[in-house]
Structures are given as structure tokens and as C-alpha cells.
Amino acid sequence: METFQFNFGPWSNQSKLGSKNPIIVGVVGSGNLEVLVEEVDLKGRTQFSLETSIDGFEQTWQAVLSDFAEQKRFANTLITINDGGATPAVVQLRLAQAAQQWKETP
Amino acid sequence: MERNTMRLENISGLYESSARERISLILDTASFQEILPPSRRISSPHLKTLGMPIAFDDGIVIGEGLLEGGKVFCAAQEPGFMGGSVGEVHGAKLTGLLERAAIEKPAAVILILDTGGVRLHEANAGLIAISEIQRALFKARSMGVVVIAISAGSNGIYGGIGIVARCCDYVLITEQGRLSVSGPEVIESQKGVEEFDARDKALVWRTMGGKHRYLQNEAQAYTKDSIENIRATIAAYFGKPVPLSLEELLRQHKSLGQRLEKFRDCTDALDIWAKMGIQNPDQIPGLDDESFIAIANRVRDHD
Numbered sequence: 001m002e003t004f005q006f007n008f009g010p011w012s013n014q015s016k017l018g019s020k021n022p023i024i025v026g027v028v029g030s031g032n033l034e035v036l037v038e039e040v041d042l043k044g045r046t047q048f049s050l051e052t053s054i055d056g057f058e059q060t061w062q063a064v065l066s067d068f069a070e071q072k073r074f075a076n077t078l079i080t081i082n083d084g085g086a087t088p089a090v091v092q093l094r095l096a097q098a099a100q101q102w103k104e105t106p
Numbered sequence: 107m108e109r110n111t112m113r114l115e116n117i118s119g120l121y122e123s124s125a126r127e128r129i130s131l132i133l134d135t136a137s138f139q140e141i142l143p144p145s146r147r148i149s150s151p152h153l154k155t156l157g158m159p160i161a162f163d164d165g166i167v168i169g170e171g172l173l174e175g176g177k178v179f180c181a182a183q184e185p186g187f188m189g190g191s192v193g194e195v196h197g198a199k200l201t202g203l204l205e206r207a208a209i210e211k212p213a214a215v216i217l218i219l220d221t222g223g224v225r226l227h228e229a230n231a232g233l234i235a236i237s238e239i240q241r242a243l244f245k246a247r248s249m250g251v252v253v254i255a256i257s258a259g260s261n262g263i264y265g266g267i268g269i270v271a272r273c274c275d276y277v278l279i280t281e282q283g284r285l286s287v288s289g290p291e292v293i294e295s296q297k298g299v300e301e302f303d304a305r306d307k308a309l310v311w312r313t314m315g316g317k318h319r320y321l322q323n324e325a326q327a328y329t330k331d332s333i334e335n336i337r338a339t340i341a342a343y344f345g346k347p348v349p350l351s352l353e354e355l356l357r358q359h360k361s362l363g364q365r366l367e368k369f370r371d372c373t374d375a376l377d378i379w380a381k382m383g384i385q386n387p388d389q390i391p392g393l394d395d396e397s398f399i400a401i402a403n404r405v406r407d408h409d
Contacts, residue, residue, distance in 0.1 A: 001157040022145040027186035028161040
């Protein structure tokens with residue numbers, strides 16, 4: 001079990017902090033993960049808080065998450081992940097799902 | 107409570123969907139309000155100490171919404187998180203929902219169950235949770251609230267939750283659904299492969315599967331795994347609680363005793379089906395839902 005926190009940004013596209021409802025995608029299972037996205041005052045940054053059952057992959061997580069953060073530039077967004085040993089491809093898929101749903105959330 | 111927004115295109119039934127999808131599919135569109143949503147982070151205190159990943163909802167989604175316009179409470183176990191198993195928090199959420207139902211008296215409580223039973227990693231707390239759920243369930247029923255269990259998922263309903271399901275007013279099952287206490291692997295490991303071969307899927311389904319459970323009236327409703335059918339079946343139970351009385355209990359015990367007498371010599375579900383008057387019992391597992399329901403409704407025991 002390992003726990004990481006990564007911060008990216010701040011991004012310039014900060015909209016006013018509102019009352020966006022949190023969203024969740026995925027399920028914690030073998031080779032799967034859940035991604036919870038919430039609006040939090042993070043001074044314009046994206047923050048990832050992550051717990052994974054598989055040790056020793058900090059650099060891989062850093063690479064996948066920084067790629068996502070740079071692409072989406074979600075300001076004031078806390079993304080919390082519970083991971084059951086998902087591969088980077090599954091992580092990217094879930095993040096893409098989360099991003100899609102987050103954009104559609106009022 | 108949080109409103110839930112979810113994309114549900116291309117999902118036709120419950121079998122392969124997640125707990126959250128199932129609730130959104132069963133209830134009226136966008137009517138679900140979750141209680142203790144993932145953002146509250148009410149999750150298992152035990153798994154962390156064992157170095158195991160947690161889920162923000164501890165593998166169960168609870169809340170209220172509408173079905174055909176009627177106010178309902180709903181819970182769905184997440185099949186993908188630790189086999190839908192009941193830990194301390196998971197159980198407490200179910201108990202709390204049922205206790206609230208006893209006070210607020212919704213048109214029904216819908217339990218979409220999909221579980222192997224108690225989570226072994228927190229077994230004592232889980233076992234206590236099962237008894238608390240049962241107590242809360244009977245409390246809700248004693249207030250006239252209709253409680254409906256649904257078995258349409260890949261894990262089936264096993265262990266203590268198998269007992270909980272049969273404490274409900276009604277069990278709704280699909281062909282893929284299963285209902286029992288000990289699971290196939292458990293029986294095989296305890297009694298040997300001669301007693302029960304867990305790898306024999308045909309045996310497993312004709313012993314614990316939806317069709318057999320409906321024929322036995324262990325499930326009171328059998329439907330195709332379609333959202334429309336399941337919704338209509340649930341709505342038809344609104345306002346029809348099964349009496350919870352000593353008389354009713356004694357009647358059920360008597361009926362179970364009669365079943366034991368009638369089928370005492372049967373060693374396989376096929377023998378039972380034959381004795382019930384089904385002409386070609388070996389064809390039952392292969393029948394489509396419509397043909398099966400037509401035959402079943404001719405022969406099954408309604409209490």
C-alpha cells in the first residue's frame with residue numbers, strides 16, 4: 001500500500017469557485033480503480049491524492065497524472081484515487097471518463 | 107445528499123452494470139439522491155489496517171428516489187468491490203437506510219443485492235451487521251414498508267445476505283441471478299466434490315439459480331433482465347406488504363415442512379421439477395424467459 005500526492009498548475013483558466021457536484025467513476029477492484037473528482041479551493045491547481053495497493057510505481061503515476069493534468073488544466077480540482085492495481089492504460093481510460101463527466105457536470 | 111449524473115447509453119439490463127448504474131437504471135431518470143456519497147469518504151476502517159484498498163462508499167450505494175413517481179429507498183451493492191461483501195460500514199449503511207424507511211415509510215425499499223456475504227477481512231463486524239440489517243428490515247416491514255430484494259448480478263446473493271433477502275417481502279430474480287446461503291465453492295470444500303461440484307455451472311444454476319428459485323417460490327418474481335420488466339415488477343408490489351405475523355410465519359413453516367416431505371427422495375433439481383409436474387425437466391435450463399415463465403406459472407407453488 002502506498003499513498004502519494006501530486007500537485008500541478010496553477011492554471012490560468014480559473015473560473016469562479018462554485019458548487020459543482022462531485023463525480024465518481026470506476027470501481028475499486030482487481031486491476032481497476034475509482035476516481036473521485038471534486039471542486040476545492042487549491043489556488044488554481046489540480047491536486048491528485050492517491051492510494052494504491054501496488055508498491056513501487058510512483059514514477060509511472062507521476063508520468064500518467066502529469067500528462068493528464070497538463071492536458072486538461074482543471075483548476076481548483078481535487079482528484080482522489082483508490083487503486084486496486086490498475087495498469088496505466090486503465091488509469092488513463094478512467095481519467096478520460098472522469099474528465100468527460102466532470103465537463104458535463106453543472 | 108448528492109444528485110447523480112451518469113451516462114447510461116447502451117445498457118439493457120442489470121447483469122454487467124455497476125451499483126451506481128443499476129440504481130440510475132431502475133429509478134426514474136435523475137431522481138436519485140445519494141445518502142453518504144463517496145465525497146463523504148465513509149469507508150472501511152479495517153481494510154486500511156490490513157493494507158488493502160478501500161472504496162469511498164464501502165461497496166454500497168444508498169439513497170432515495172422515485173420509481174414510476176412513487177418515493178422509494180434504494181440500496182445497491184457494488185459487485186466489483188470485494189465481491190459485494192458486507193463490511194462494518196457497508197452493513198451500517200444498509201441498516202441505516204432500513205431504519206429510516208421505518209420512519210419515513212416510502213412506497214418500497216429496493217435492495218439490489220450482489221454479494222458473497224460477510225467480508226472476511228472484517229468478519230465479526232460484518233456478522234453483527236447482518237443481524238442489525240435483519241432487525242432493521244423487520245422493523246421497516248412491521249411499519250408496513252414493502253422491502254424487495256433483487257438478484258440479477260454475477261455474484262448472486264449468498265451468505266448472511268441470502269438470509270436477509272428471504273426476510274424481505276419479495277425476491278425478484280433473473281435467470282442469471284442466484285440465491286443461497288453457502289456458495290458452491292464453500293459446499294464443495296466442506297462436503298467434497300461428490301456432494302457438490304462447484305465447476306459444474308449447470309448444476310450450480312439448477313440448484314441455486316433464478317429458474318429453480320422461482321419454481322420453488324423462494325423468489326416471488328422472475329423477469330427477463332430488462333430494465334422495463336424489472337421496474338414494472340417492482341412498481342406492482344407498491345402497497346402490497348406481505349403480512350408479518352405469527353400466523354404467517356407458522357403457515358410458512360408448515361409449507362416448508364410439506365416441501366421437505368414432498369421432495370424428500372429427490373437428489374437433483376431435475377427430480378424436483380419432474381415431481382412438480384414438469385414434463386421435460388431437462389429442457390428447463392435452456393428455455394427462454396417467456397416459455398419458462400409460462401411453464402413455471404402452471405406448476406409452481408404459490409403459498
